[in-house]
Amino acid sequence: MDRLGRSTVQLLMLLDDLRSRSVEFQAITQGIDTTTAMGRMVYGQLAVFAEFEREQNSVRTKAGMASARKRGKHIG
Template sequence: MRIGYARVSTADQSLDLQLDALNADGCERIYTEKASGAKDDRAELAKALDSLRPGDVFVVYKLDRLARSTLKLISTLDDIKAKGAEFVSLSDKIDTTTAAGKALFGMLAVFAEFERNVIVERTKAGLAASRARGRSGGRPKTDRKKVAQALKLYDSKAHTVAEITDMTGVTKATLYRAVRERESAE
């Protein structure tokens, strides 16, 4: 089965061009959505991907209708491949049902991995530069005395969590973490 997916970013944009192309391609089922490509929680895309079965072909008008970043695109294409389905982007002339399309997909995967590696390298270099300037990363050190005081106030049930955080300077997350750690130690 050929399953199509069409998306526009705003409600005032038209899906007509994409729908015409998907229908002309022979898509038997088409999912449509009016949502930003940057959103990861696109309901219709999730439904379309969930409907895929081995042998199906997932069709989009253009790659940017599916994902805004290379990493998200490759992740989505990996999901399609894992379901035993193929992928076609009509405007970009990518068709993984052909040898050339599979090769192009492989090259996209290489570039996505390269992009991930460059991000990791930049992050490591930035952390090293910060350490060289005397800065340390990570969560700030917690003042044990303040946490102990916050726990006493919490146990007294005389104050709200918001009041305890205001009085002690201990964040709500730190207070709840200390409560959980204490309960699991008991």
């Protein structure tokens, strides 16, 4: 999911755009099938989790870089 869009809103807009063109989204390995209410719910939840994980990665990266700077490491 994190490769399809950068935010929950963007992923939901993508799904809406696909559906407006009579295209349904399926991701077999993730068990997502937007032809069903359950599949749309799973898609939405995974979109939220993907955005959260992206934000957490950013927080961890910034914290790691700040820690390295405090130890005198050059961040390039």
